[in-house]
Amino acid sequence: MDTSNDQTIPYPRFSTRRKILGVIGKGLLRLLTRPTILGLENIPEVGPVILAGNHVSTFEPMFMFLFPRQIVEPTGAGDMPFEGLIDMIVRFYGFIPINRGNLDRKFMNQALSVLNQKGYLGIFPEGGTWDPGNMKAQVGVAWLSHKGQAAVVPVGFSGFHGGMQDAFKLKRPKLTMKVGQPIPALNPETDDRPLKVVYQEYADMVLERINELIDPQEFLLNPKESEYNLRIHIGDDRRDVMVPGQEELAHFLFSPVILKTLLNNLKKPVKTLFPDQQSRSVQGFILALSSVIEALKVNPGFLTYRMGMEKGKQVEHAIQSLIDLLEDAKQSGESVQLEAKTRHSYLDGRIEEKIGQYDLQVHPGR
Secondary structure, rough: OOOOOOOOOOOOOOHHHHHHHHHHHHHHHHHHHHEEEOOOOOOOOOOOOEEEOOOOOOOHHHHHHHHOOOOOEEEOOOOOOOOOOHHHHHHHHHOEOOOOOOOHHHHHHHHHHHHOOOEEEEEEOOOOOOOOOOOOOOOOHHHHHHHHOEEEEEEEEEOOOHHHHHHOOOOEEEEEEEEEEOOOOOHHHOOOHHHHHHHHHHHHHHHHHHHHOOOHEEEEEEEEEEEEEEEEEEOOOOOEEEOOHHHHHHHHHHOHHHHHHHHHOOOOOHHHOOOOOOOOEHHHHHHHHHHHHHHHHOOOOOHHHHHHHHHHHHHHHHHHHHHHHHHHHHOOOEEEEEEEEEEOOOOOOOOOEEEEEEEEEOOOOO
16 A cells, blocks of 8 residues: 555555566666676665665666665655656656755654665755755755664765766766765764764765765766856946845856756756857846746755755845846846856866847847
8 A cells, every 4th residue: 555645654565566667667777878886795684774886877876766676665855756658657766855945844754764664765865956066965864764774885886977968879888876885873862962063074974985985086087166157237238237245146057957857847947048059139038037937836856955945045036136137127128148157176187168138139029
């Protein structure tokens, strides 16, 4: 019986369908990729156990939930649908959804119920894929380890940057899943520090153990430092104007995972916000920015969870300020030009600069 809508869920569940999908899934993964699986023997034979891994693509969850001998209960984003066919498959397989960016007691109770049944739970402590290699560990892994008295097994995934795209292009990328030694369950009772501090320290330690299992070359793919800048010009004389939070707004415009999530998962009309060359109108840009504000009304934590509380709020205010500015420009019949720039510095000394030009034209009646 499926009781996934309750505060507890049975473990294991959906055994027949998961076995069938597991056989099919592993077959496809071996056909489309060249997988290397190391250290499965490090997963304890008796639960409760949390498997915790790094996350840069859609492929890591498939590896984490299909290759271990144990039945691993998946967790995943519940604050938005997945894309197309993947959404149908994921929901048929079953997972514990989490409303990211908000205090989701239902998720915590359901995940804890799996551990209380001495089950195996799979999570990704970074909480998403929008800024790989630069994201702070979420404290949920520490809370679950403490409350469920569950050991945490770190899992490092290497080769997954662009792995899914290469797989579907029949390039058969080399993908590695490496399982490390278990970390004992968190027991903070003898620690006098605030529990929040203890939880964050444990979560950071879990992420460090995960990173130790990743090929060092992977970290060269992610920027060490990033700078963002945005300039706004109005009219034929290109008058400079400013809105609060311009730099944060530039960061938003150069966040492809966030923009793709809005476009593909939430079906928002934000294609015009992508920093590629395309024809644009003032009205179309207003519509796109307004759809982001609408998404934030439904899920206020969408940006703050992904960009941090302060920066996420600044982006939201900057979007609203830019909408007001564009409305005024439309009324006066003036075009608007935005120039967004980003500069990334990498550990190997590389410097990468990108520029996004947004020429917004006023079209009568639109």
